[in-house]
Amino acid sequence: AQKITQTQPGMFVQEKEAVTLDCTYDTSDQSYGLFWYKQPSSGEMIFLIYQGSYDEQNATEGRYSLNFQKARKSANLVISASQLGDSAMYFCAMRGTGTASKLTFGTGTRLQVTL
Amino acid sequence: DAGITQSPRYKITETGRQVTLMCHQTWSHSYMFWYRQDLGHGLRLIYYSAAADITDKGEVPDGYVVSRSKTENFPLTLESATRSQTSVYFCASSDPGRTDTQYFGPGTRLTVL
Numbered sequence: 001a002q003k004i005t006q007t008q009p010g011m012f013v014q015e016k017e018a019v020t021l022d023c024t025y026d027t028s029d030q031s032y033g034l035f036w037y038k039q040p041s042s043g044e045m046i047f048l049i050y051q052g053s054y055d056e057q058n059a060t061e062g063r064y065s066l067n068f069q070k071a072r073k074s075a076n077l078v079i080s081a082s083q084l085g086d087s088a089m090y091f092c093a094m095r096g097t098g099t100a101s102k103l104t105f106g107t108g109t110r111l112q113v114t115l
Numbered sequence: 116d117a118g119i120t121q122s123p124r125y126k127i128t129e130t131g132r133q134v135t136l137m138c139h140q141t142w143s144h145s146y147m148f149w150y151r152q153d154l155g156h157g158l159r160l161i162y163y164s165a166a167a168d169i170t171d172k173g174e175v176p177d178g179y180v181v182s183r184s185k186t187e188n189f190p191l192t193l194e195s196a197t198r199s200q201t202s203v204y205f206c207a208s209s210d211p212g213r214t215d216t217q218y219f220g221p222g223t224r225l226t227v228l
Contacts, residue, residue, distance in 0.1 A: 004157075033214060033215065035216065035217075037219075043203070043221065043222050043224075044219065044221050044222065045158075045205060045207075045219035045222075046219075047216055047217070047218060047219075050214045050216055052213070052214070091158070093158075095215055101146045101148075101163075101209050101211065101215040101217065102148070102160055102163060102173065103148075103158075103160070103217060105150075105157035105158040105159075106157055107155060107156065107157045108157055
């Protein structure tokens with residue numbers, strides 16, 4: 001079974017600053033995938049970034065990067081140069097091996113970007 | 116390109132009534148999923164389907180029924196709605212590949228009175 005833990009229910013960051021959202025996971029699988037989704041106040045779930053367990057480099061997508069530390073079982077999302085539009089809920093999720101692409105989600109972190 | 120759509124977007128019903136939430140995707144993705152989102156729980160998987168006529172239970176399947184006669188459609192039925200099924204329901208789809216990334220519909224907000 002997989003488990004995702006997001007320990008920060010809410011965070012504040014000033015505009016243009018970088019912010020790190022924490023995610024730790026638990027699995028006995030050797031091959032797995034880690035995902036981050038954004039959920040703005042409008043409610044939709046937006047895919048941000050993916051990291052495979054065998055990927056040698058940390059994933060990056062524009063201002064988003066994933067700080068993947070396999071030994072620590074952590075997959076933190078880093079948002080650089082925060083913008084007001086980054087204010088949203090952020091969910092970390094995991095797909096294990098042989099799980100028919102099913103995702104296990106964390107409980108989310110609410111990020112508020114301030115002026 | 117419509118992607119993945121859900122209908123209705125909002126629904127109010129009464130305890131004991133049958134409700135069907137629709138999900139349609141235009142990508143021909145083989146996998147489809149239903150999640151519910153409740154405060155404090157993140158998203159929890161209700162049912163999923165690997166292909167037409169192949170469905171399986173997720174983490175919280177009780178009280179729900181699914182079918183998938185066509186690849187593009189994956190309806191979710193609450194046979195006898197209960198107040199505990201008040202939630203936001205998301206449909207998602209994915210295609211097997213390196214990442215198996217799931218893409219979500221806009222969600223349906225269901226209230227059971």
